[in-house]
Amino acid sequence: xxxxxxxxxxxxxxxxxxxxxSSVQKDAEKYRTYxxxxxxxxxxxxxxxxHLERHGCAILGRMxxxxxxxxxxxxxxxxxxxxxxxxxxxxxxxISLENWVAEAKWALDANEDSRKNRWNLDCVxxxxxxxNVASRSDNPHAEFRVDxxxxxxxxxxxxxxxxxxxxxxxxxxxxxxIALGSGGGSVRDAVLSGQLIRDLGLKTSLYGNCFSACPLVxxxxxxxxxxxxxxxxxxxQVADPSGKAISLNDEVYDxxxxxxxxxGGDSATVLSWMRSATPYEMFEPDVADxxxxxxxxxxxxxxxxxxxxHRNR
Numbered sequence: 065x066x067x068x069x070x071x072x073x074x075x076x077x078x079x080x081x082x083x084x085x086s087s088v089q090k091d092a093e094k095y096r097t098y099x100x101x102x103x104x105x106x107x108x109x110x111x112x113x114x115h116l117e118r119h120g121c122a123i124l125g126r127m128x129x130x131x132x133x134x135x136x137x138x139x140x141x142x143x144x145x146x147x148x149x150x151x152x153x154x155x156x157x158x159i160s161l162e163n164w165v166a167e168a169k170w171a172l173d174a175n176e177d178s179r180k181n182r183w184n185l186d187c188v189x190x191x192x193x194x195x196n197v198a199s200r201s202d203n204p205h206a207e208f209r210v211d212x213x214x215x216x217x218x219x220x221x222x223x224x225x226x227x228x229x230x231x232x233x234x235x236x237x238x239x240x241x242i243a244l245g246s247g248g249g250s251v252r253d254a255v256l257s258g259q260l261i262r263d264l265g266l267k268t269s270l271y272g273n274c275f276s277a278c279p280l281v282x283x284x285x286x287x288x289x290x291x292x293x294x295x296x297x298x299x300x301q302v303a304d305p306s307g308k309a310i311s312l313n314d315e316v317y318d319x320x321x322x323x324x325x326x327x328g329g330d331s332a333t334v335l336s337w338m339r340s341a342t343p344y345e346m347f348e349p350d351v352a353d354x355x356x357x358x359x360x361x362x363x364x365x366x367x368x369x370x371x372x373x374h375r376n377r
Contacts, residue, residue: 085168091142092161098145099155107155110292110365115160117294120167121187124179125197127171133197134187177203181219185247186273186295206246208232213240216271221249221278226256233264244282245272245295251280251302251316255323258284262327270295275346279334280320283327283359290363296348297359299334303343312339330357 099105107114118137125134143149143157171179180201189195206219206228215232233239242261248254254277261268261284268285275298282288282297290297301309302316310316320338321331334357341347354360355367362368 081168081172085165085172088161088168089165092158092165095145095154095158095161099151099158102151102154104151104155107152107159111156111159113293114156114163116163116167117186118191119160119164120171121183121191121193123164123168123171124183124187125193127179128183128199130197133193136192177201178207178218182245182272185245185275210236210239213238214243215239215241216243218245218272221246221254221257221281223250223253225250225253226260229257230260233260239266241267241269242281242285243269243271244274244278245270246274246278246281248276248278251277251320254278254280255320257281258323258327261285273298276300279359280323283324283329287362288360290351290354290360292364296351297354298346298348299337300341300346301338301343307343309343328358333357334359
């Protein structure tokens, strides 16, 4: 397994983003060709997202002016193609390069607010990036994008989200799955949106980290899937509009508990996760702990229907 080696191919070193993307894409193809030629063409699905979040945060940090905060993510050394490195590891390295390309293309095409929203949710306080480099977005509201039969939802679940979400579903009646990435927001809008998802018989998955009120939307899915990725679910206490935690005995927890039970979840477990972290903290349960209480129905390589069958093949 390759560990701890990273590269720098960035505009700051004399290249524009388009040139950098082209260069890394050619390198990815070269390394993949070498691996296949030397007898390996399948790394396993667990490597599909290899270094995806790390590259994404490095690229966003560079674009948003936080070069010092992400410098440690940009250092990489290309392994030699001289037979000294296992071809399987070379293949994994090529996947890392392909994921760099995918993240760079996304960031290059995204608008500034989208970049900032993703940076704040998926990068700040993670990957060794400090907590004090959040970037103010002029449009933190959730963005919607249709990808086949999936509606990608990324951004805040703020007041009025449920109505905007419902309108997206009305306009796109063929949607079968909701892929979420959100730092949370309005509990009311989250519960109502989750109920709408369940009423329509839709599935849910993660497109980014899903924190605060977002897991309540996620639990609305008939099937609730976490694929192999660094994205996590996170829980904390409910706060009032000023950011102050409301009483742990407030009736809002009864409402949330009733909703979780209705969705087929173990309300006692989920509420204990919520109560364990202040509004300025986040409890992120291990993905292995998500199936038993009914938060997720399938976590790739971990739990869910037929997992034992897949594992024993």
